[in-house]
Amino acid sequence: MNRINVICLGVRDMPRSIRFYRDGLGFQTDEEGDEPRVVFFDSTGTKLELYPLHLLAQDIDPEDPPRITDGFAGMTLAYNVRSKEEVKEVVEKARSAGAKVVKEPQDAFWGGHHAYFSDPDGYYWEVAWGPGFAFDDEDMLVLPL
Numbered sequence: 486m487n488r489i490n491v492i493c494l495g496v497r498d499m500p501r502s503i504r505f506y507r508d509g510l511g512f513q514t515d516e517e518g519d520e521p522r523v524v525f526f527d528s529t530g531t532k533l534e535l536y537p538l539h540l541l542a543q544d545i546d547p548e549d550p551p552r553i554t555d556g557f558a559g560m561t562l563a564y565n566v567r568s569k570e571e572v573k574e575v576v577e578k579a580r581s582a583g584a585k586v587v588k589e590p591q592d593a594f595w596g597g598h599h600a601y602f603s604d605p606d607g608y609y610w611e612v613a614w615g616p617g618f619a620f621d622d623e624d625m626l627v628l629p630l
Contacts, residue, residue: 489531492562495538495553496606499524502535505605509582529624538606561601561609565618565626569598575612576600584610 496502500519506512512526512533522540526533542550566572572590580586584602587609593599597615604610617629 491525491532491534493534493536493541494604494606494608495541496535497538498605499535499537501605505582505584506533506535509584510579555607557607557609561611563611563613566612566614567618567620569614572598572600572612572614576602579610579612 494502499521503516503519503521503524506526507514507516507524512528514524514526516524522537524535526535536544538553539550542553545551564575566575576586576590579602584604586600586602588599588601590598590600590612593613595615597613597618599611599613601609601611615628619627619629621627
């Protein structure tokens with residue numbers, strides 16, 4: 486087991502989240518409506534799925550669904566870029582789409598440059614560039630050894 490096919494985000498408001506990801510950030514999908522039961526976005530290597538949060542909790546355990554709370558879940562999603570300048574460009578695009586920028590672009594302790602924003606449901610995204618980052622022919626991140 487060494488791959489992630491789909492990352493599913495449970496969302497509270499499907500139309501708002503679709504507008505954020507599809508219309509604001511430009512994630513690619515065949516879905517044209519704003520209120521599907523589920524939506525999948527194409528991205529390099531992994532699909533991003535949006536699914537109603539309460540239905541996701543029920544799907545996990547119909548008898549005792551996980552408690553839905555606000556707050557940091559101990560995980561982030563990352564979008565890695567090819568240049569330091571692109572960090573700011575992506576953050577501004579996210580801000581224009583309605584993201585809350587929680588850490589403005591800045592140099593990182595590990596030698597790169599990064600920022601954080603949160604989507605309408607509070608999922609945190611890191612936008613990062615590193616001096617050793619490279620991308621293969623399929624646009625997948627290749628990290629230095």
